[in-house]
Amino acid sequence: MPQEDNLLGSNDTGSDPSAFFLTGVPGLEALNPWISIPLCSVFTRALLGNFTLLYVIKTEPSLHQPMFYFLAMLAIINLILSITTVPKILSIFWFNSREISFNACLVQMFFIHSFSIMESTLLLAMAFDRYVATCNPLRYATILTNSMIAKIGLVALAQAVLLTVPLPFLLRRLPYCRSHIISHCYREHMAVVKLACGDTRVNDIYGIMVVLFIVRLDLMFIILSYVKILRAVLSLASKEEQLKAFSTCGSHLCAILVFYIPNLSSTIPGFGRHVARHIHILLANFYLLFSPMMNPIMYGVKTKQIRDWVRLLF
Template sequence: MFVSNITATHPVVFLLMGIPGLEHLHIWISIPFCSAYTLAVLGNCTLLFIIRVDAALHEPMYLFLAMLATIDLVLSSTTLPKMLALFWFRDREISFHACLIQMFFLHSFSIMESAVLLAMAFDRYVAICKPLHYTTILTKPLIIKIGLATVTRAVTLVAPLPFLLRRFHYCRGVMIAHCYCEHMAVVRLACGDTRFNNIYGIAGAIFIVVLDLLFVVLSYVFILRAVLQLASKEVRYKAFGTCVSHIGAILAFYTPVVISSVMHRVARRAAPHVHILLANFYLLFPPVVNPIIYGVKTKQIRVRVLGLFLRKDLKCE
């Protein structure tokens, strides 16, 4: 369905296909998706609540973790409710402007998550390599500046995409072969010269992933060198142990990105549902896993989570 006037050439609505080829399994696929979303919401809300109410956790490491939890909540909530409506009620319609808004939040918050993981690497670098200056370097004003820089970079990079997409005429239909409005999935429906969108989207993603990952790796090179210079094996183990949760979060975020990228190049002839399931895995995996990683590996959070639930049990008794 297209707008009849000449000035607006975009569709009134797009239709989300879901997972092409597996439409008959949408109800069954929704079960793990709904479970994962529930875990993501509960886990990240619990983290935010604990960090908020416990003044002892108002330290740089936990403030960055609160940023990560907020981003994960927004990322999962941007796509999963609409996706579940598609799976359960076959509600495939999404308005053109809602599609652009969803796309903006999806891509901008993905970039923010990469930036926060980099900031957390910087936090671990300062804590291990410059422990005596930790509180003087990572002050609250600096953390606020890092947060603002994270948001500014993401918004600046993603904001042009909706405006670029508005200028196209969509003559290739309104069926988006995906569960949500992803930039390249929308571009494939546009007519005209889309080369700039293709280059901008790919170059931006590569630039962010490569640059952030490069600085993360560089941080850990310095951290590893500092840890190996410590005298005691027990002290070395304890120092590097503080990085385990962050390394897990990095692997949870970047591993699906790398796998998806490799699959797009190595298995180009793979069925469309393979790529879409990978994209959904990339979207859901970090929000689900991050609270578990930090809850299990970070003693301060683990103790407070257990205390929270134990108090509830005592009240029930």
């Protein structure tokens, strides 16, 4: 597009990162209004679903249990991730509003990465909840007290913030003498690193360490929890008891798959190497909203109290 060519020409030189420009979906600019329709629809469903989930958990006393407290935290995370990214994406598609200041870029990147890390940690906490409920049910109420749940939430938040805070400072130290155009709809750490012309090894190593030692470490402990849950369930006498025990974990297992499969596939070396760039960006936008949209649906379908309240509300 001519506008993008002008932007490229005006930002190829100089190291002042006062502003960046988002391309949206390169090559599909003419389809932006049509792409925005499903995106806006999914965004609306994510907002409606998570706000409804929070309202039901708050107003229904029978849901004042550890698992649903964790679910409320998950809904808040999903809302923050959606609200801090999608409005800017829609402004690109609707109003061609591509410019974003460097500080706003860093703020959005901070929210995306910190709350994604927090979601991973929270899924681990929910796996621990299912482990205690299945393998040590008599001590469930004494282990997962309200104070313990609050501490877990604070630890997840503190860990996410501490791990993400270095990223803006690592990016600020880099010179940006290349194009200031980001070929994406939102700001990720590596998307900004690619625009730097200095030594980015520290950024690369730190980004890989966060993915390997936090997200994948969380997944490893989740798998370990479910191995122990599986062994405990299979030791039950009747098939009915086994099915009942498995059903209590169904929604959480779906949430794990929805979050980790796209996350891990995007970090596999060579994955999607021959896939067009615009397909990568469309899938990234879809992944960003898929989990916030699906979590309320999965837990709503599996939880009778939530289903009943949704029927009353609508």
